Amino acid sequence: MTSEEILAQKLALTRKLWQKHRERLQQDARLRELLSLHQRAFQHAQEVMRQTGAEAFCARCGREGTSCCGEDMELHCDDMLLLANLLCGVSLPSKRTFPKGCFFLGEEGCLLRIRPLICRNFICPELAEFLGPEETRRLQESLEEEALALFLLGERIRSLTLKG
Numbered sequence: 453m454t455s456e457e458i459l460a461q462k463l464a465l466t467r468k469l470w471q472k473h474r475e476r477l478q479q480d481a482r483l484r485e486l487l488s489l490h491q492r493a494f495q496h497a498q499e500v501m502r503q504t505g506a507e508a509f510c511a512r513c514g515r516e517g518t519s520c521c522g523e524d525m526e527l528h529c530d531d532m533l534l535l536a537n538l539l540c541g542v543s544l545p546s547k548r549t550f551p552k553g554c555f556f557l558g559e560e561g562c563l564l565r566i567r568p569l570i571c572r573n574f575i576c577p578e579l580a581e582f583l584g585p586e587e588t589r590r591l592q593e594s595l596e597e598e599a600l601a602l603f604l605l606g607e608r609i610r611s612l613t614l615k616g
């Protein structure tokens with residue numbers, strides 16, 4: 453099975469689950485709480501990215517076409533993560549913007565509001581060298597809360613969609 457076929461299957465499953473469980477997911481108070489927790493943690497990590505200079509460094513890399521948001525990275529997005537994005541009002545794309553880019557990469561960067569952990573905590577050797585060990589550690593630590601929120605979100609959505 454090709455990666456395009458795996459992705460198509462995943463998107464179809466996400467749409468099916470969304471159709472079936474949308475109301476239950478939207479009305480769940482604990483899920484709303486976890487989405488807020490995730491967004492606060494995400495903003496905090498973004499702020500640290502700005503302060504350390506990582507944001508500008510990665511943006512330049514993206515403009516030069518060497519970003520790590522490459523083809524097949526979309527396969528790290530499971531149906532729970534995609535459902536969480538639909539809950540946040542994200543419109544999932546119907547086709548790839550860049551032939552060699554991740555399916556979820558748009559003109560202005562990642563289209564997802566809730567992103568896989570691997571996308572968030574990947575620090576390439578060039579970025580690590582630019583940051584130095586102390587700032588690299590600070591950046592990694594800033595992602596801990598988001599990682600926990602992401603895990604809890606996935607578990608909550610899973611338990612709600614398994615109810616039938």
Ligand code: SF4
Binds near residue numbers: 510514519520574
């Ligand atoms: S982590 Fe490295 S490869 Fe990825 S966008 Fe940043 S600089 Fe580029």
Ligand code: SF4
Binds near residue numbers: 520
């Ligand atoms: S950050 Fe977004 S666009 Fe980049 S690889 Fe991850 S999911 Fe794809």
